[in-house]
Amino acid sequence: MPLSLIRRFLFHVKFWDIFMAFLLATVPFIFRCGRRPHFVRRAVVCLVPVRLLCLLFAYTYGGSIAVEAVYSGILLVIMICGLLYCFEERLSNVLFYFSAGFATWYISDRLFLVVASVCRLNSSLVPYFVERTPSHILVYISCFCVVYLFIYFTVGKKMHALGDSEIPMQNALLFLLLDSMLTPIFYFESGAISRYNLFFYNLLNVGEIIFYVFMLLLQVQMLAAAKDRLEIGTMKKLWAEEQKQYQLVKENIDAINIKCHDLKHQIRNLRTTGQVDPAYLDDLEKSVSLYNSAVRTGNETLDIVLTDKRLHCATHEIQFTCMADGSGVAFMETIDIFSLFGNILDNAIECETNLPPDTRFIHLAVRTVNRMLTIHAENHFEDSLQFRDGLPITTKADKDSHGYGMMSVRHIVEKYNGSFSISTQDKLFQIDIVMPIPEIQKK
Known part of the structure; x- marks a missing residue:
């Protein structure tokens, strides 16, 4: 495949690949949420304009890192809005799942950088890690797939098992803020260190991977705590209502027993006087049936x-x-x-x-x-x-x-x-x- 054709293809998918990487990273966490009616139509309505917007961004960004960061931020905001448009989920939960996807993407990106830097130590492997070559893209995608599958079968499934817990907005914003602030710092820091010391560069990347894995585990624990709080609060309300109902039912049963006890005396009086009132007999029959x-x-x-x-x-x-x-x-x-x-x-x-x-x-x-x-x-x-x-x-x-x-x-x-x-x-x-x-x- 000619290198010029590959570069042209990568130019056309510029920003679109960033959008899809984040979207695919978020899917393992949010796909179990309830889907809105006409889900496929809604998804198409979101994806087609975004694809066109990515083409516009690719032709106008001019290679500036600052402009690229702004365009990427716009795409991520659009993705959050699209998730809300397609899924019946609270904003706080969408932000929470998005931050988990953000962490998943960054783990996969750092893993690729570690693999690439280690493999470049072997001169025979260097050609396979030249940017914008088929081998480079294949290794990049492979790292993403490995990380995404691992996160899905560990963190993702645990989140699914916790059900529909409501995440407090402040907790969701906290994770999103940490991701938004720390990721650029880590990114530029590792880029600066890579020019001077490869060992510390890889050490920093591994540390970042561990940090974001810890963040994901912390999100699982926070989701579990939210579910526990919801269940405990609901249980307390149910038990409080049941205690009230229990007292009411007990009073009703006691009233029935008192009524039946009174009926015994009325029956004795009936035997003594020998008088029978039809209305009284109806009341007696009703009371006895109730007691029965x-x-x-x-x-x-x-x-x-x-x-x-x-x-x-x-x-x-x-x-x-x-x-x-x-x-x-x-x-x-x-x-x-x-x-x-x-x-x-x-x-x-x-x-x-x-x-x-x-x-x-x-x-x-x-x-x-x-x-x-x-x-x-x-x-x-x-x-x-x-x-x-x-x-x-x-x-x-x-x-x-x-x-x-x-x-x-x-x-x-x-x-x-x-x-x-x-x-x-x-x-x-x-x-x-x-x-x-x-x-x-x-x-």
């Missing part, structure tokens, strides 16, 4: 939860069957019992109310087997679900306010060193939980 819905498992908290949910099922024409041995849950804290079974049954009830009345059913089984507490719940289910980290992704539009019920269930199960699984087969949504019963609690 009470569940007796051997654990007061579990009785309260199941009785409340059973009454709720009766109101919504849901067939509710329950076989529960409450003695096995004695090792759990009261609020955990209420939260665990409340969330399981609330999700099931919500699902069943969207189905025809003749198909609505919920089944719950709580057993103790060989010092292990087993909980199995199932209900009719015909839709499809997507899972992330073993939990179903909520199908509601307001994802920020929903989807924490199963997260709360898993948190409680893990608190007691148990295992938790969900399956959707044969038109059934099934939850299976196994928790060891501490020896001190075994009666």
